Amino acid sequence: MFQRFSLFPIILLTSLLSSCAGYPRLLNFPYDPGGRSLNSRGSELNPQVAGGFIVFVSDRNGSQDVYVYDAKNRRLIDLLGLNSLNVISSDPAISEDGRYIVFAASFKGKSSIYLYDRETQQKRDLTENLQTEVRNPTISADGATIAFEVGKNGQWDILVVDRSGQPLNIPGTPR
Amino acid sequence: MWWNLSAKVSGKFPNPSISLWVRWGIGLWLVTLLSACESSVTPMGPVELNSRYNDEQPALSGDGRWLAFVSNRNGKNEIVVYDIQERRFLQLSGLNGKGAIAESPSLSRTGRYIVYLSSIRGRPDIILYDRATRRSEILTQGYRSWLRNPHISPDGRYIVFETARRGQWDLEVLDRGTSVELDIPDGSPVVNP
Numbered sequence A: 001m002f003q004r005f006s007l008f009p010i011i012l013l014t015s016l017l018s019s020c021a022g023y024p025r026l027l028n029f030p031y032d033p034g035g036r037s038l039n040s041r042g043s044e045l046n047p048q049v050a051g052g053f054i055v056f057v058s059d060r061n062g063s064q065d066v067y068v069y070d071a072k073n074r075r076l077i078d079l080l081g082l083n084s085l086n087v088i089s090s091d092p093a094i095s096e097d098g099r100y101i102v103f104a105a106s107f108k109g110k111s112s113i114y115l116y117d118r119e120t121q122q123k124r125d126l127t128e129n130l131q132t133e134v135r136n137p138t139i140s141a142d143g144a145t146i147a148f149e150v151g152k153n154g155q156w157d158i159l160v161v162d163r164s165g166q167p168l169n170i171p172g173t174p175r
Numbered sequence B: 001m002w003w004n005l006s007a008k009v010s011g012k013f014p015n016p017s018i019s020l021w022v023r024w025g026i027g028l029w030l031v032t033l034l035s036a037c038e039s040s041v042t043p044m045g046p047v048e049l050n051s052r053y054n055d056e057q058p059a060l061s062g063d064g065r066w067l068a069f070v071s072n073r074n075g076k077n078e079i080v081v082y083d084i085q086e087r088r089f090l091q092l093s094g095l096n097g098k099g100a101i102a103e104s105p106s107l108s109r110t111g112r113y114i115v116y117l118s119s120i121r122g123r124p125d126i127i128l129y130d131r132a133t134r135r136s137e138i139l140t141q142g143y144r145s146w147l148r149n150p151h152i153s154p155d156g157r158y159i160v161f162e163t164a165r166r167g168q169w170d171l172e173v174l175d176r177g178t179s180v181e182l183d184i185p186d187g188s189p190v191v192n193p
Helices: A002-020 B002-012 B016-036
Strands: A025-027 A044-050 A053-058 A065-070 A075-077 A088-094 A100-107 A110-117 A122-125 A134-139 A145-150 A157-162 B055-060 B066-071 B078-083 B102-107 B113-119 B124-130 B135-138 B147-152 B158-163 B170-175
Touching (some): A044 B158, A044 B170, A053 B170, A065 A100, A100 A145, A134 B055, B113 B147
Parallel strands (some): B102 B147
Antiparallel strands (some): A025 B170, A053 A065, A088 A100, B055 B066, B066 B078, B102 B113, B158 B170
16 A cells, blocks of 8 residues: 555656656857867857857957858857957858858947858958948848947937848838 | 616606706716727837836847837837837837736747746746737746846847745756747747757
8 A cells, every 4th residue: 555655756756857867958058168169268248150050259368350161060150251350240140042141340449230241251341331330230030131229319319221232111110 | 788777767767857867967977987998099209218217127139130128108018119220119008917027028030929027927927928919828838936137038038037946046947848949039940849
């Protein structure tokens, strides 16, 4: 009699524990103090994930730069011509095919939004003609639409542009 | 029932004019109570994206149609979703909870999943809102560190965020698993794992 009843909590416990081992769960990426993995001794900030690419900024090399981690092959991707030592980069975003990266850059007291093309290894300032503070850029996964904040009218507004920097035809776009 | 109440009150006050006042008072109180519940009418036609207040932290859906951001336009800090194609705002029930500040929104491919940071009981949690079921889900139940800046992948399976677990800001990736409905474009073939 006693044995039959003591079986109940055991069954209950095993079913409870086995459900904990499932999803959602945290993925384990190697931690490398040398800075060749996702996490390092520096700080990692503003992450975005699309198509197996994790884009973020880190100060692991003494300057706040943009990094892209390939989660499938577990390695960092080379970004030639993207980072400079005298620029603070922040809030990067990547398209799903991993080709386009947008990020905010602060250089000589001016803030800009840059679009970097991994195919041509060129970056372009999308906010050259905007005489205002800009921040928090994002790009859609298809790589066609970019949105960011502009501080033109004394408060933050949102500007939506295409890849060439032309504003989309949306009512209420700041001028 | 109110008539019983007014009868009781009128029993206390023998003057019939006073019980009439009480009855009118209750009636007026009820009218104001009911009219306060009426929601504002949403205007038709194209709606302006920006307001006179702060509109911050934009996030685009994977297909570029939906734009989620944090706005202060309705007298409180809330997440709103704008339809770039139809040029109007979505009415989302159950997205913005009372007494909590929501921030850092992000969207999956067709905007089905909205992931954001909210502090409901004074500690930050990552919330996933499913537009198909209109339900919210706390993804970081029992997570033991400070966290911020969550972002969902276009397919809706992975969420990456900043964690203070090691005493500095590091990255953590949450896998929602193989059994979740992925946010894939309409008409695309489904591959069984």
